[in-house]
Amino acid sequence: MKKIWVFLLLCSVSMGAFADEGMWFLMHLKRLNEADMQKKGLKLTAEEIYSINNSSLKDAIVQFNGGCTAEIVSGQGLVFTNHHCGYGAIAELSTPADDHLTNGFWAKNLGEELKPKSLFVRFFVRMDDVSKRILGLVNDKMSEKEREKVINQEIAKIEKENSEGGKYVVSVKSFYQGNEYYYFVYQDYTDVRLVGTPPNSIGKFGGDTDNWEWPRHTGDFSIFRVYGDKDGNPAAYAKANVPLKPKHFLPISIKGIQEGDFSMILGYPGRTNRWMPAAGIDQNVKFAYPAWVEASKVGMDAMKKYMDKDQAVKINYASQYSGIANYWKNRQGMIDALTKHNTAATKGKQEATFDKWANKKENKAQYGDVVKTINNFYATTNEKARHDNYLIGMLRSSTFAALPANLGGALKQYAASNEAKRAELLPRLQTIATETYEKAYLPLEVDVLADELNLYAKKAGVIAPYIAELAKENGGNFQSYIEKAFASSIFGSKATLEAFLANPSAEAVDKDPLFRISSALMTKYRESTPETEKLNDDFQAAYRKYIAGVLASNPKGKYYPDANSTLRLTYGTIRALPADPRNDAKVNNYTTLKGTIAKYKPNDEEFDLPKRLMELYETKDYGRYADKAGYMPVNFLSDQDITGGNSGSPVLNAKGELIGLAFDGNIEAMAGDVIFDPVLQRTISVDIRYVLFIIDKFAGAQNIINELKIVE
Structure with missing residues (x-):
């Protein structure tokens, strides 16, 4: 649905500055997006992003515990995601005497890593279109219940056919309100252990006050590791399990970002309602x-x-x-x-x-x-x-x-x-x-x-x-x-x-x-009556026909389905908002540690800071992670089309290198789940240089740094 709806054109934004709308299926990138992405700066091919037969970027992207996204960043199954995505596991592993939420946690070796009771990551294997197979079995004379029964029976067959005897999790999903169907093949790993997390005062800095706001200064990341059996297969937690050797992991770039740089995000957006009446x-x-x-x-x-x-x-x-x-x-x-x-x-x-x-x-x-x-x-x-x-x-x-x-x-x-x-x-x-x-x-x-x-x-x-x-x-x-x-x-x-x-x-x-x-x-x-059931059935049929009609009325249109927790790619650029006096940055597309310190309030639940972090700021001990201009970057803005579920998603540069972790959107574009705003839409991410700075200089977790492939 590549239509442009402009709600508000800020005087400092040119008419040509628009975000790229769309949460795209990886199997369609070659046909729909590759040329446009390469024109905007992408250095990869669609095959390097999504391949069934060869390792590709998609092999490094995992769904994290069913509700977030994460990425594999080492050959030993190390995973980066958001602090708020790992929050439940971190809380579960915390006690008043050993409070990882408040104090942070850093395993110095594999033996110190902590296993929460229930945590999993899901690898995407492949997908395919089964629309003709499923929709060929139904017709408009069927009631919604009859239609649902037939579809569900066929879905069960498709899922069984592709599970390889239970090796894979297979999910058939409806798109465009039941006008298309695709199946997705996944492999789940349930032995996932906590490796590191900053304290709340970094990982959740700004709390509810700053949530959905810009400028942000949040170190929203946590680190886990995926384990399997000795052959690399999924296995229940056991001491004999070993770190997973992934098909692909992301190299990490600390070269920095500039306004207008191409960037893209792969992740599992949860739900949008762009077709909502x-x-x-x-x-x-x-x-x-x-x-x-x-x-x-x-x-x-x-x-x-x-x-x-x-x-x-x-x-x-x-x-x-x-x-x-x-x-x-x-x-x-x-x-x-x-x-x-x-x-x-x-x-x-x-x-x-x-x-x-x-x-x-x-x-x-x-x-x-x-x-x-x-x-x-x-x-x-x-x-x-x-x-x-x-x-x-x-x-x-x-x-x-x-x-x-x-x-x-x-x-x-x-x-x-x-x-x-x-x-x-x-x-x-x-x-x-x-x-x-x-x-x-x-x-x-x-x-x-x-x-x-x-x-x-x-x-x-x-x-x-x-x-x-x-x-x-x-x-x-x-x-x-x-x-x-x-x-x-x-x-x-x-x-x-x-x-x-x-x-x-x-x-x-x-x-x-x-x-x-x-x-x-x-x-x-759970209340339901025959009247409400008929009302709902009539609505479902009408909504499905409405979307089918929109598609039929413009068959040459470039469309994408609503998000539904399936892997998507969205792309755009590093892109500033208009200048903001609250941000000390020269361009309002990033924030700095100086700005973080400026928000510091001693003993405040949302804006307190660790003494160690303030000492590093005072001595400007940023190591190799400082920007070439001398400041310590914290968060940055880009204009990709994301929503909930993209939390923890990797922000990648034109070469497919990790430059940040997406963790939020801006409140000005909060209507984005319903209608895309090409002018105001922004993704807020933690700069990967800040992540590495916290791991290395703040926590001294050199063992983690040594695992990573860092591109300088």
Whole structure:
């Protein structure tokens, strides 16, 4: 969809300065992108980026733990990704006595590397188009359920055919809302160990205040290593495992960057909605996102109160809190950007143009009612979207909003079982009990659930009936009721859950106060009626036809599908924003350590700095990592088209050398998940020279530096 939508043209930006839109499939680079990329400066061929038969850049790019991107940077399986991507694993491995989040961690040898309980990387092997095979089995006379059943059956066959007996993970994905299908073959490695991380005061410098903002001064990186068996195959964690020897790893360039340099990013963008209709944008801006923001803030405030008082609580909830905070600011930024740029109106004009084409005589039978059906769906579901986002905010913040309902069925099955069956079920239930309560802080959980229920009952409209009853009985304030519920519930502590396992009763589960609350919430969350199912089916069919119609109306267009956590390439240039007095850089496309020190606030949670870093700044002891102009670079800007999931993605120069790690976008272009802004779109990355400076000069981890192929 190579269309240019210009929302705001800053006076200091020339009319010719546009970012390159598109998250491109690697298998299509030769046909769609190679010539354009080489014209812009790329020194590689499409085959050197993506090859099935030979090693290529794609072999060094991995999906990290299902939600981020990472890259292989040594012949011994060393992995770079963002600090915030490794945050959960780092937190898991931390204790108040050995706090890697606060103090950082640097393994001096393989034996010191730390294995979190669950962490994996996914290598991309190959992909192929199976659209004709799948779509040849369906037709417009089928209902959506019939269509889905046929498609899913064929997907299962394709995945089995290409898994080579379980060696590979195969995933068939839908694109263009079900108008195309591709399969992807992956290989997963689950023995992934922590090698190094800077302290929070570097890796998360700026905190929520600077999140999504520029200028940034964040050392957002962490280091892991992939292990396999002696033959290089995936293997469960074992001391006998050895570092993986990858097919390809990225050389690292410390030559520096200049405005206008070609650069590209390979990664796993999570989700975009570039085809979203105008009414869907309006629904998000006016109904869904405000509820998400408010519910997130309520949960964050309840957590923070306890996290500030107790370091153990802070460590145990750090990852969950960080995830909620990230999307809290993201959604508010989306509201502001989509409103400011009047995005719904822009989309509405496009749909009006399409509707005229759709209602021409030759198109009317296929596409005539598409826009009308789409608009009816959103008008009918606006209030539901508001409700659902208040409820989703509660489920993201509160462990006990969902857990009792999800676990209750298993407990009732356990209670109804004979002695032999109970013995079979017991170990799994005991594990759940341990994992649930091991790091849970119940006073925090009480307040989070009570505060979220207060908000839900007050703001969410037509809520779960049982919750409405409780709200009426308690004057809209759930605090006292939830305190008593935890005190008397099977789920109130590990001890009470274990006591239930020793003397189980299905009736006790059904009467349990937390189970009743949780069941009411989850029933409402999963609520469906024949009317809503038909409304949704009609919408899905209309949305699919809308996209098919847009493609058909301009068959020579250069299109790319929405992001859906599949490997993509995006390219552009190193590109500044207009001059900013807050940035000491000569060109507003990078930041410096001088700027980092200028933000320093002693003992501040977001802007404190390690003494060692400030000493290095005072002595200008930057080693070989300083820019040729003398400053120590920290972050930089480029204009690639990225989104969530690209966190940790490698930023590569024209030769395919690593120059940075992407970690954020700028808030001015926050509407980018819905509509691309060629003027404001920026990617914020940590300069690889800062990464190496922290590893080498700050941490003294020369063993890590020695593994890398550094190009000077």
